[in-house]
Amino acid sequence: MSTCLLFKSSALALGVGTVAQVPVPEALSTYREYGVIGLLILAVIGLWLEATRKERDAQTRRDERDKREEAYRLERDRKDDERTEKFVAAVEHLSRSIAESQTQCGMNQYLLDHLKKPGP
Secondary structure, eight states, rough: OOHHHHHHHHHHHHHHHHHHSHHHHHHHHHHHHHHHHHHHHHHHHHHHHHHHHHHHHHHHHHHHHHHHHHHHHHHHHHHHHHHHHHHHHHHHHHHHHHHHHHHHHHHHHHHHHHHSSOOO
């Protein structure tokens, strides 16, 4: 079976499937009024409308997923910022503690040096 014939038969099957969804009296009256070409045109229009509806629904789902992902990213970034701020605060506290310890050690060394000197 050639590719062209395969595509034609699958298109015909889709058209017949679409026409099969139309109630019988409407299909018969459409057939009587427009003929086979009219039915095929209606089938193509029906398929196009269905595809458009499905694409719109898919786009809506993608938009909702993107919104959820963006909210997740914002929350993750906020938590990362909080962790960074806590870490920086801890490092600053440690730095102050070290500076204070060095100051106290320097003062203690000064007092020890004066105590070791013999009095006047």
